[in-house]
Amino acid sequence: MLVLEDVNVFYGAIHALKGISFRVDQGEIVTLIGSNGAGKSTSLKTISGLLRPKSGKMTFNGENLAVVPPQTIVAKGISQVPEGRLVFANMTVIENLEMGAYLRKDKAEIKKDLQRVYELFPRLKERSSQLSGTLSGGEQQMLAMGRALMSKPQLLLLDEPSMGLAPILVKQIFSIIKEINESGTTILLVEQNAHMALSIANRAYVLETGKIVISGDAKELAASEEIRKAYLGG
Structure with missing residues (x-):
């Protein structure tokens, strides 16, 4: 459905995304996790057409997104x-x-x-x-x-949906995200609450300073000691 291959994005002289590659298949919830400044929101803005990649390939249902204006990207789903x-x-x-x-x-x-x-x-x-x-x-x-x-939308991009919300509301929002997905909408989720994100996602990519450093099945990553220490508070 959505495929990014070796995508590089700059803010002026700052190299924000350094050759990232990932995919989102139809029907999935895929999450991007990582600390502040890792490149998560930049990834979503690039997919939405708000930022342009300097190089690399970005396709949605086989169509090149890299040259498409934001309103057309919305119209495409x-x-x-x-x-x-x-x-x-x-x-x-x-x-x-x-x-x-x-x-x-x-x-x-x-x-x-x-x-x-x-x-x-x-x-x-x-x-x-x-x-x-x-x-x-x-x-x-x-x-x-x-x-x-x-x-x-065929693909819904969610940027930090739990930010600033009380824990009870966070649970409610994540339950609704799951319901939206089950009714047929594919989801790419950027979320600082890695624990919640991994609990509902099928697959996950971990970003560090603009690079994908780990990827895999969300449940396996949630159980990984390395991920727990770095992103799940031990």
Whole structure:
């Protein structure tokens, strides 16, 4: 589905991604884990078209993504939930959700997808006419996820969905991520909470200073002493 081969990305003179290669197959949850500054968010921004690779190959369903503008990448079936949520604070919940479907023309299907989002996140239905900037952090995370789902993605990119949330909300968000995946959406998850990420993922890649240093089955990595010491707090 998504394949990156030897991708290099720079921020000016800074070499942020150093020849990374990984793949995400249809139906999977794949997670990128690593410490701050490892290149996790940069990887997602590159896939979304917000950053351009200097070299390397990036394909989605066999098509070259490296030269495609961000809005076309969304139309092709990739949607990102950005780090920090970035909801439109001065717009209502329903307006934010409608923005997620901006590129779509299938009105009947949009209605169905809106109901699906409300089933996943009942709180959003209760708050549909409320300004998004007045929602709690957890509600804004739900809204950012719902907005991304409104574009009907084949591949959902999640950047730090648990950041700043209370433990009980983190569990809820991860349970919903699993449900989204089980209903047919492939997920690439960037997450500092490595323990939670590995608990729901099929496969994982560990990034360190812009390079992939370890990859494998998520359950095996969660059981690895090396990974436990480095990323799971012992």
